[in-house]
Amino acid sequence: MFLNFNRPTPLEEYTFENISFLLKRDDLISQLFSGNKARKIDYYWHNFPSHINTIVSYGSIQSNAMLSLARFAALKRLNFRYYANHIPSFLRENPHGNLLLALKEGMELKEGYSNLIINKNELLIKEGIATQEAYFGVEKLAQELIEQVAMGEYQVFLPSGTGTTALFLSKALQKLGATHFKVYTTACVGSSEYLREQWQELESNESYYPIIVETKKRYHFGRLYREFYQIWLELHKATGVEFELLYDPKGWLAILENREIFTNLLYIHQGGELGNISMLARYKRKYGENI
Ligand SMILES: *Cc1c(COP(=O)(O)O)cnc(C)c1O
Numbered sequence: 689m690f691l692n693f694n695r696p697t698p699l700e701e702y703t704f705e706n707i708s709f710l711l712k713r714d715d716l717i718s719q720l721f722s723g724n725k726a727r728k729i730d731y732y733w734h735n736f737p738s739h740i741n742t743i744v745s746y747g748s749i750q751s752n753a754m755l756s757l758a759r760f761a762a763l764k765r766l767n768f769r770y771y772a773n774h775i776p777s778f779l780r781e782n783p784h785g786n787l788l789l790a791l792k793e794g795m796e797l798k799e800g801y802s803n804l805i806i807n808k809n810e811l812l813i814k815e816g817i818a819t820q821e822a823y824f825g826v827e828k829l830a831q832e833l834i835e836q837v838a839m840g841e842y843q844v845f846l847p848s849g850t851g852t853t854a855l856f857l858s859k860a861l862q863k864l865g866a867t868h869f870k871v872y873t874t875a876c877v878g879s880s881e882y883l884r885e886q887w888q889e890l891e892s893n894e895s896y897y898p899i900i901v902e903t904k905k906r907y908h909f910g911r912l913y914r915e916f917y918q919i920w921l922e923l924h925k926a927t928g929v930e931f932e933l934l935y936d937p938k939g940w941l942a943i944l945e946n947r948e949i950f951t952n953l954l955y956i957h958q959g960g961e962l963g964n965i966s967m968l969a970r971y972k973r974k975y976g977e978n979i
Pocket residue numbers: 722723724725752753816847848849850851852853854932935936958959960961
């Protein structure tokens with residue numbers, strides 16, 4: 689199976705809205721795992737405990753982490769049980785998007801977090817793979833950036849869900865002495881306070897925390913916004929690269945609203961475009977063809 693985890697992903701140059709920036713193509717890291725999920729899974733790929741026969745996780749019904757874990761489990765010949773708090777009946781009858789792909793990998797889907805149980809020889813992986821083990825792979829991303837960009841002062845930007853990738857990237861860059869990089873992020877799931885709480889669970893040294901930038905408007909995770917779809921389309925037109933529809937639009941809106949900060953932007957493309965299938969279907973249902 690082709691897993692190019694260890695290769696440096698390309699670093700390319702683009703311009704969007706008069707901002708020229710470097711784009712780290714972590715969307716190209718693996719055909720199987722979605723961008724940063726490949727980085728977060730890397731540790732388990734190399735160090736999976738041999739007595740474990742089942743991975744258990746939980747989270748949203750179309751999650752990129754869910755699909756990545758389903759593929760990981762299939763490759764490692766492990767069982768994978770996943771709990772969604774609520775399974776909409778139309779999805780139960782007609783699964784599509786990430787859910788369909790994960791079910792095809794053999795994922796067992798359960799409803800209700802209160803039903804979550806862990807048996808002997810099973811490993812629970814936190815929602816969004818927000819685990820200490822994720823550091824192992826994210827540190828490799830930091831090493832690649834250091835090799836690819838030796839000079840200048842760069843603002844590294846990546847949008848956050850659990851914030852694990854942004855935190856560990858910031859920590860690894862600091863620990864590796866790469867003071868010419870500063871990591872910035874924006875919270876896509878919950879508020880900036882929520883993001884900091886997530887970080888406190890993973891890291892007590894606050895000097896490693898990324899800098900949080902905000903948008904004036906509050907966006908709710910998973911909801912559809914015309915401006916999200918529009919910036920996603922414009923990004924595609926300007927770069928020819930497909931971005932992702934849940935995290936990247938909020939990320940780019942935060943950059944444009946704080947553009948004075950980003951004089952030398954390096955944006956991490958964290959993959960996730962497979963999830964666009966179900967997102968685009970939702971956008972079409974809500975706004976019609978001529979959005
Ligand atoms: C999972 C994911 C994120 C969030 O990553 P965290 O480490 O949880 O912050 C961001 N972008 C994409 C495309 C993702 O799939």
